[in-house]
Amino acid sequence: MAAKSCRKIDVLITTDRILGVMQDSKDPLSVSELTRLTGLSTDMVFRQVGTMEDMRWVDRIGDGYVLGMRLAVLWARRKTVTEAKIERAQTELTELVGGER
Numbered sequence: 320m321a322a323k324s325c326r327k328i329d330v331l332i333t334t335d336r337i338l339g340v341m342q343d344s345k346d347p348l349s350v351s352e353l354t355r356l357t358g359l360s361t362d363m364v365f366r367q368v369g370t371m372e373d374m375r376w377v378d379r380i381g382d383g384y385v386l387g388m389r390l391a392v393l394w395a396r397r398k399t400v401t402e403a404k405i406e407r408a409q410t411e412l413t414e415l416v417g418g419e420r
Contacts, residue, residue, distance in 0.1 A: 330367075333359060333363060333367055334367060334371065334376075336357050336359065337353055337357055337359070337364065337367055337368065337371070338371075338376070338377075338386065338390075340353060340356045340357055341353075341377065341384065341385065341386050342386060344385075346383065347379075347380040347381060347382075347383025347384055347385050348383050348384055348385075349382050349383045349384075350364050350365050350368060350384075352383070353368065353384070368384050371384075371387070372384070372387070374387075374389060375387045375388060375389035376389050376390055
């Protein structure tokens, strides 16, 4: 949880807005479409998706962009860590109650 006095970083809020629009789209979205759907300037969207493409957060398909594999990899790693924690907790609980799984 962020501290109440923590100043928000606008570029992250902008990134989140673009990714949120992209997650709801079945098709690649152009810079023009992203501009219209986010209400951001064309320059801002162009720079953001260019940077996100370099980081593999988005992939370019033709003239449009889709969510990239880097985000999928981050999610998969997080999921694996969480599942391992759940498995350990279940094992410990089983041992504590003296039963079998």
